[in-house]
Amino acid sequence: MPLQTISATDLRTRTREIMQRVRFQDEVFLVENFGQPMAVVLSPKVYEHLTKTCMDASIQDALIPDWSRSSK
Numbered sequence: 001m002p003l004q005t006i007s008a009t010d011l012r013t014r015t016r017e018i019m020q021r022v023r024f025q026d027e028v029f030l031v032e033n034f035g036q037p038m039a040v041v042l043s044p045k046v047y048e049h050l051t052k053t054c055m056d057a058s059i060q061d062a063l064i065p066d067w068s069r070s071s072k
Contacts (some may be wrong), residue, residue, distance in 0.1 A: 003040075008033040011041070 006029050011018055021027040022043050031039040043048075 003028050003030050005030045005032055007031070008038060 004027060006014075006018070008031055010072070011031050018029060018041065022041055024037040026043050026046050028046060030037055031041060033036065
């Protein structure tokens with residue numbers, strides 16, 4: 001799921017195509033305006049996966065003491 005960068009103008013002119021790629025191919029797009037990041041477009045499936053991954057990492061951080069990680 002590599003991040004693809006597109007301009008806000010490109011998104012505006014190709015919205016339907018981009019949304020279909022996000023929905024059906026799980027592609028992820030970083031939308032920029034004048035070279036500055038403004039938004040990320042991703043499917044609910046990818047969002048749920050990222051959220052679960054972050055929650056799992058947070059749980060691990062809470063369960064594993066800092067001293068055990070620093071000794072690695």
